[in-house]
Amino acid sequence: MQLRIPGPTPCPPEVLQAMSKQMINHRGKEFEGILNSITTGLQQVFQTKGDVLTLTTSGTGGLEAAIVNTLSPGDKVLAVSIGVFGDRFVDIAKQFGVTVKYLSFEWGKAADPQAIHNALEADPQIKAVLITHNETSTGVTNNLKEIAPIVKGLEKLLIVDAVSSLGCIDLPVDDLRCDVVVTASQKGWMVPPGLAMVSMSDEAWKAHAHASIPRYYMDFTKAKDFLVKRGGQTPWTPVVSVYYALDVALGLMLHDGLANIFNRHARLAQMMREGVKTLGLSLFADENYASNTVTAVKADKKFNAAKLVQVLRDEYDVAIAGGQGKLKGEIIRIAHLGWVTDKDIEAVLQALAKALPRSLA
Amino acid sequence: MQLRIPGPTPCPPEVLQAMSKQMINHRGKEFEGILNSITTGLQQVFQTKGDVLTLTTSGTGGLEAAIVNTLSPGDKVLAVSIGVFGDRFVDIAKQFGVTVKYLSFEWGKAADPQAIHNALEADPQIKAVLITHNETSTGVTNNLKEIAPIVKGLEKLLIVDAVSSLGCIDLPVDDLRCDVVVTASQKGWMVPPGLAMVSMSDEAWKAHAHASIPRYYMDFTKAKDFLVKRGGQTPWTPVVSVYYALDVALGLMLHDGLANIFNRHARLAQMMREGVKTLGLSLFADENYASNTVTAVKADKKFNAAKLVQVLRDEYDVAIAGGQGKLKGEIIRIAHLGWVTDKDIEAVLQALAKALPRSLA
Numbered sequence: 123m124q125l126r127i128p129g130p131t132p133c134p135p136e137v138l139q140a141m142s143k144q145m146i147n148h149r150g151k152e153f154e155g156i157l158n159s160i161t162t163g164l165q166q167v168f169q170t171k172g173d174v175l176t177l178t179t180s181g182t183g184g185l186e187a188a189i190v191n192t193l194s195p196g197d198k199v200l201a202v203s204i205g206v207f208g209d210r211f212v213d214i215a216k217q218f219g220v221t222v223k224y225l226s227f228e229w230g231k232a233a234d235p236q237a238i239h240n241a242l243e244a245d246p247q248i249k250a251v252l253i254t255h256n257e258t259s260t261g262v263t264n265n266l267k268e269i270a271p272i273v274k275g276l277e278k279l280l281i282v283d284a285v286s287s288l289g290c291i292d293l294p295v296d297d298l299r300c301d302v303v304v305t306a307s308q309k310g311w312m313v314p315p316g317l318a319m320v321s322m323s324d325e326a327w328k329a330h331a332h333a334s335i336p337r338y339y340m341d342f343t344k345a346k347d348f349l350v351k352r353g354g355q356t357p358w359t360p361v362v363s364v365y366y367a368l369d370v371a372l373g374l375m376l377h378d379g380l381a382n383i384f385n386r387h388a389r390l391a392q393m394m395r396e397g398v399k400t401l402g403l404s405l406f407a408d409e410n411y412a413s414n415t416v417t418a419v420k421a422d423k424k425f426n427a428a429k430l431v432q433v434l435r436d437e438y439d440v441a442i443a444g445g446q447g448k449l450k451g452e453i454i455r456i457a458h459l460g461w462v463t464d465k466d467i468e469a470v471l472q473a474l475a476k477a478l479p480r481s482l483a
Numbered sequence: 484m485q486l487r488i489p490g491p492t493p494c495p496p497e498v499l500q501a502m503s504k505q506m507i508n509h510r511g512k513e514f515e516g517i518l519n520s521i522t523t524g525l526q527q528v529f530q531t532k533g534d535v536l537t538l539t540t541s542g543t544g545g546l547e548a549a550i551v552n553t554l555s556p557g558d559k560v561l562a563v564s565i566g567v568f569g570d571r572f573v574d575i576a577k578q579f580g581v582t583v584k585y586l587s588f589e590w591g592k593a594a595d596p597q598a599i600h601n602a603l604e605a606d607p608q609i610k611a612v613l614i615t616h617n618e619t620s621t622g623v624t625n626n627l628k629e630i631a632p633i634v635k636g637l638e639k640l641l642i643v644d645a646v647s648s649l650g651c652i653d654l655p656v657d658d659l660r661c662d663v664v665v666t667a668s669q670k671g672w673m674v675p676p677g678l679a680m681v682s683m684s685d686e687a688w689k690a691h692a693h694a695s696i697p698r699y700y701m702d703f704t705k706a707k708d709f710l711v712k713r714g715g716q717t718p719w720t721p722v723v724s725v726y727y728a729l730d731v732a733l734g735l736m737l738h739d740g741l742a743n744i745f746n747r748h749a750r751l752a753q754m755m756r757e758g759v760k761t762l763g764l765s766l767f768a769d770e771n772y773a774s775n776t777v778t779a780v781k782a783d784k785k786f787n788a789a790k791l792v793q794v795l796r797d798e799y800d801v802a803i804a805g806g807q808g809k810l811k812g813e814i815i816r817i818a819h820l821g822w823v824t825d826k827d828i829e830a831v832l833q834a835l836a837k838a839l840p841r842s843l844a
Binding site: 123125127129130131132133138139141142143144145146147148149150178179180181182183186213214217218219306308314315316335336337338339357358359360361362363364435441 | 484486488490491492493494499500502503504505506507508509510511539540541542543544547574575578579580667669675676677696697698699700718719720721722723724725796802
């Protein structure tokens with residue numbers, strides 16, 4: 123199976139082998155070594171000297187943790203949305219009593235930095251900005267290198283959903299002064315799902331000290347205490363096997379080097395976009411902001427999206443995703459993040475070429 | 484390594500092998516089949532016709548989910564505690580604004596059903612009872628068969644922490660009219676950690692409809708919608724590998740049969756208790772309520788608990804646990820749940836006999 127949905131992504135054999143290791147004491151020396159090794163590795167990939175915490179949840183759990191650990195009911199945030207996952211961040215914030223100023227952009231386009239600046243200037247009560255780095259539902263990457271200085275220049279807390287970008291697309295957390303950055307194991311990390319990873323800046327910790335949304339399982343004070351004071355522990359029993367796997371995967375990633383990883387993702391994404399256009403299809407995303415981890419392709423009236431997904435799956439053993447929310451039936455999405463090579467892109471494009479004539483609208 | 488801590492517990496080879504399977508689409512047919520198979524298997528082990536939901540969290544996440552899905556801030560509950568995990572349930576409830584009437588019993592003893600009856604009669608405002616079925620910190624099992632009819636006779640919601648008992652000690656959820664029952668994959672299920680399983684009765688769903696503690700990741704409306712309406716899905720990306728493993732483990736368990744599993748746990752626990760006494764040591768738990776999944780042994784002045792744990796680990800490759808909270812240094816705890824045989828008990832007792840003279844107080 124060519125698994126080309128935007129997570130879970132395929133895992134290399136070394137990583138899968140690590141998953142099958144026998145259980146150990148999660149409060150013993152061996153796990154301590156693994157957690158400390160993972161934490162150091164994550165700091166390198168996040169490009170931060172700050173804390174990176176791990177939580178036994180999926181990415182959505184990580185997004186919830188980011189909100190409940192830094193905000194209080196009634197706090198006002200600017201939520202920048204360019205798709206389904208931006209909207210999910212809004213839903214989570216509202217659910218916990220946060221007041222959301224919603225700033226959305228046309229799906230397929232990136233957020234406009236000037237509009238973010240204007241929205242923040244217009245309402246000094248805004249305390250934090252929620253933003254999706256890479257919007258999986260539309261295949262668009264926001265330009266955080268432009269947006270972060272605006273948000274931090276106005277001294278707002280910057281909370282970033284980087285679930286489908288971190289470890290694939292350059293996101294220098296400290297340089298950009300991102301306060302809270304969330305990712306999850308089943309995306310660029312080449313690891314099965316079950317683990318969210320969240321970085322916290324000093325400013326984020328200051329906000330945490332006053333954040334009053336009730337929390338227990340996801341509480342970062344406990345997570346940090348167990349990581350640092352107890353030394354290499356988690357407050358609750360962790361998803362041990364995924365920690366084994368992440369330790370191995372981080373070894374592979376750091377051996378490869380961040381620059382190589384980012385370049386490979388950029389090159390393969392470009393190859394995918396060119397291939398799709400060569401087939402006479404149109405990209406959904408504004409090409410200036412097209413994602414290097416997932417490519418969205420417009421159905422227009424050239425193919426039936428549901429049918430194409432089905433034919434690729436049933437006849438060519440290629441799993442891709444359809445559109446979500448209002449994009450259902452409008453697009454297909456092909457993921458190319460984590461463990462992916464030129465050959466995978468070629469294989470998907472070849473299957474796509476064959477499946478298209480059988481998936482007409 | 485003889486891993487004899489009360490979770491994570493050792494996994495059989497078939498289960499570990501399942502952990503190393505490649506990723507699949509969590510919104511595809513194959514995962515749907517696995518989740519539906521697991522759900523049916525869980526219903527058999529829970530002995531319920533009601534819903535059993537799965538969550539990508541540890542057991543503590545499951546306990547939090549039980550509370551936030553059935554209660555509202557200001558609701559009054561009776562929390563019955565006989566140890567560390569009973570107290571944790573209290574902490575979680577308080578954290579989310581629940582008013583807790585705390586009913587604790589001497590550590591090492593079981594909860595007194597009459598005292599529970601009296602406490603409920605004394606305060607008609609109490610809406611629910613939180614109780615630990617098997618208290619891992621003291622090695623005591625509460626007699627739910629006596630307690631449940633009292634709680635349900637007074638029409639209270641019965642919320643049970645069965646993290647370290649379900650699948651090991653008989654807990655007929657429907658017969659006892661337990662409303663919410665929580666367990667976790669790394670205990671009796673012979674599966675790595677990462678998954679909590681929670682049953683919900685009709686009455687629990689009625690309470691859920693009015694429960695206003697804010698929740699998102701752990702929301703059971705979403706979990707049930709994705710399980711039933713969408714058919715075999717979870718709202719968020721699940722810890723796929725642990726689902727693979729649980730499916731295999733449930734196959735082993737149901738092939739063995741519940742009666743055999745309960746009898747085996749009872750027999751091995753008895754063997755452990757007899758063995759410990761033969762070594763001249765005393766059990767911490769009241770023997771009438773001694774747990775069939777974990778045995779706590781008093782240090783008295785016969786051994787140094789920390790030293791004994793260390794000698795067993797370093798010299799005999801046997802991992803056991805010390806005491807938690809106020810029992811630190813006072814007891815050791817040996818777990819015998821899940822994948823455990825007569826030979827394991829013998830091996831641990833032999834190591835204990837050799838380690839004791841080198842671990843004197």
